[in-house]
Amino acid sequence: xxxxxxxxxxxxxxxxxxxxxxxxxxxxxxxxxxxxxxxxxxxxxxxxxxxxxxxxxxxxxxxxxxxxxxxxxxxxxxxxxxxxxxxxxxxxxxxxxxxxxxxxxxxxxxxxxxxxxxxxxxxxxxxxxxxxxxxxxxxxxxxxxxxxxxxxxxxxxxxxxxxxxxxxxxxxxxxxxxxxxxxxxxxxxxxxxxxxxxxxxxxxxxxxxxxxxxxxxxxxxxxxxxxxxx
Numbered sequence: 001x002x003x004x005x006x007x008x009x010x011x012x013x014x015x016x017x018x019x020x021x022x023x024x025x026x027x028x029x030x031x032x033x034x035x036x037x038x039x040x041x042x043x044x045x046x047x048x049x050x051x052x053x054x055x056x057x058x059x060x061x062x063x064x065x066x067x068x069x070x071x072x073x074x075x076x077x078x079x080x081x082x083x084x085x086x087x088x089x090x091x092x093x094x095x096x097x098x099x100x101x102x103x104x105x106x107x108x109x110x111x112x113x114x115x116x117x118x119x120x121x122x123x124x125x126x127x128x129x130x131x132x133x134x135x136x137x138x139x140x141x142x143x144x145x146x147x148x149x150x151x152x153x154x155x156x157x158x159x160x161x162x163x164x165x166x167x168x169x170x171x172x173x174x175x176x177x178x179x180x181x182x183x184x185x186x187x188x189x190x191x192x193x194x195x196x197x198x199x200x201x202x203x204x205x206x207x208x209x210x211x212x213x214x215x216x217x218x219x220x221x222x223x224x225x226x227x228x229x230x
Contacts, residue, residue: 009069011188018196063199100190
């Protein structure tokens with residue numbers, strides 16, 4: 001199965017082409033950016049296809065990060081994935097950014113329980129904790145940094161995400177544990193290859209390419225009325 005993976009949910013635009021049967025990365029590109037994801041994404045997909053020597057007809061599935069993350073970034077990636085899926089009649093699956101951050105530490109060479117945290121501003125984080133089997137033990141949800149730190153439990157745990165350093169520091173024993181530094185993986189965005197790997201394992205029936213916000217967006221109109229997302 002060949003997977004096209006897309007990520008525009010956070011601080012990068014990333015694309016990968018991945019052959020799941022061979023566990024082989026055919027092409028991958030990532031560029032850090034806070035804005036401009038929409039302009040960067042499609043040319044990046046074209047370059048990845050050219051590098052891999054593939055036509056779109058040879059792609060079996062599209063995987064896309066669905067959040068939590070930037071409202072605009074999430075929509076850009078999902079719109080592209082759905083468009084590709086519709087035009088080329090391929091399934092599209094959604095991958096949580098928290099899961100994508102945690103995956104290398106759970107399923108990599110050294111397995112650890114993981115606390116994944118994404119900056120939600122104003123002292124808040126999007127947070128999820130998983131055990132070494134990949135099962136959720138807390139979250140996913142929106143928490144204060146202190147509450148998320150309490151929910152990491154006791155013992156050595158790995159930290160991942162763009163708020164990983166802050167979460168590790170907020171945990172009472174984190175800074176005192178000499179092993180903690182080696183178990184903190186902070187990055188602006190998840191590793192796109194792991195988005196592709198998770199996309200290969202996902203079930204299209206239960207992992208739709210649908211936004212995962214974890215926080216309700218609202219807009220206040222000029223007359224003070226508040227419009228909530230349905």
